Each structure stands twice: as C-alpha cells, then as structure tokens.
Amino acid sequence: SQTIHQWPATLVQPVGSPLSLECTVEGTSNPNLYWYRQAAGRGLQLLFYSVGIGQISSEVPQNLSASRPQDRQFILSSKKLLLSDSGFYLCAWSGLAPSYNEQFFGPGTRLTVL
Amino acid sequence: SQKIEQNSEALNIQEGKTATLTCNYTNYSPAYLQWYRQDPGRGPVFLLLIRENEKEKRKERLKVTFDTTLKQSLFHITASQPADSATYLCALDKKAAGNKLTFGGGTRVLVKP
Numbered sequence: 001s002q003t004i005h006q007w008p009a010t011l012v013q014p015v016g017s018p019l020s021l022e023c024t025v026e027g028t029s030n031p032n033l034y035w036y037r038q039a040a041g042r043g044l045q046l047l048f049y050s051v052g053i054g055q056i057s058s059e060v061p062q063n064l065s066a067s068r069p070q071d072r073q074f075i076l077s078s079k080k081l082l083l084s085d086s087g088f089y090l091c092a093w094s095g096l097a098p099s100y101n102e103q104f105f106g107p108g109t110r111l112t113v114l
Numbered sequence: 115s116q117k118i119e120q121n122s123e124a125l126n127i128q129e130g131k132t133a134t135l136t137c138n139y140t141n142y143s144p145a146y147l148q149w150y151r152q153d154p155g156r157g158p159v160f161l162l163l164i165r166e167n168e169k170e171k172r173k174e175r176l177k178v179t180f181d182t183t184l185k186q187s188l189f190h191i192t193a194s195q196p197a198d199s200a201t202y203l204c205a206l207d208k209k210a211a212g213n214k215l216t217f218g219g220g221t222r223v224l225v226k227p
Contacts, residue, residue: 032213043118043203043219044158059214090157094213101213102148105157 002027006091006106013113019064019078021109023091026072031093033074034103035066038088050074086113116141120204120218127225133191135221137204140185142216144206147180147187152201152220161202162189194225 036044048066049057089109095101119138150158164171164180177190205215
C-alpha cells in the first residue's frame, strides 16, 4: 500500500532563517506531487505541483521554492522566511492525469515563523 | 475570477439527523468534484468523487449531488454521529490542467450526542 511521509511535524523558525520541508511517498511510481499551505481556519492553497523529476510548476509567486530530486521525494524550501510563511504545510500525491484521481495527503508540518 | 464557496459557519446538528453541506462555484467548468474530510491538525482524507456527467454518488452514509447548471454540489451525511464531526472540503479540478485541484474553505460540522 502507498504511504506518504512529511517531516518535521512542527517547526518554529525565526524570520530570515532558511527552510527545508521534506515529503516522501512509498508504494507508487511516477506520482504527481503537490505542496499546499493552509492558513488557520482557511482552505488549502496550492503552492507547487510536479509531474516528474525536476519538473516543478509554481502556482503562486512567493518566497518559497520546491524541488523534486527523486521520483518520490518533494522538498519545499525558502532562503529567508517571512512572518507570512507561517501555516500548515501539506504534501499530497495522486496518480497520473488524465484519469480522475483523488489526492492523498501527508500528516502535514505546522510552521511558525517568529 | 474563479470562486469556490462553502458555508464558513459551523453546522451544528443533533446525532441521528442529516447534515447537508453546500459547495457553490463560479467561473469553473470542472470535469469532476471531490469531497474531503479534515480533522484538526491532520491532512484531508478523500471521501467521494463525482464526475460532471453524474447527478448523484453514494458511499455508505454519504451522498453527493452535482448540478453543473446550478454550479453547485450538495454533500449529505445521513444518520450523523459524533464521529462525523470534522471540517469538510470540496475541491474542483482545473479542467485541462492535469490533476490540480482548487479547494473551498471548508465547512465545520459538529454533531452533538
């Protein structure tokens, strides 16, 4: 069966510090991978989308970047965190388009920027 | 601009009753619509998917309808239980944009015993 891992689970970082969040998927090949951010009491905002190694689509211009160095690894990074980067970060995977596949989410990382 | 609207107010309901949630959208032509459940501090969990050519879908105590003319989906939880208390999110695909979804803000459901 497929599983998705995210770490760390929680993170408190000072403004201006770098960030690296990691997501890995097991039990599937060639997944679509996604990074979302969820502000408190809000819906999910799609940040990045990847259909393959090295292929990243940015949905929202911002202070963050993403990379996919391996088929089942997705990394979210920042060189300098802003207060507005605080939130709940979720990684998800799905099967390949154009089939209508649901998305499977990881447990999330709670990021607080102080 | 494209919008997905869910009632932001919490839905309080007595155990055993049917909870009905609404998802309205504008300026979309989705190929399908999905509903997810999210518990506090957890990632969303997929519940149901309904395609644009389907009117209704059922799964156990859950029922989803999809009216592309009204641009609306209704999500029903019948015989609700306290364990159904959670936030429910609807999501639509961006047609011709792969498998990317756009989520509504979610509606919190509280089922009281």
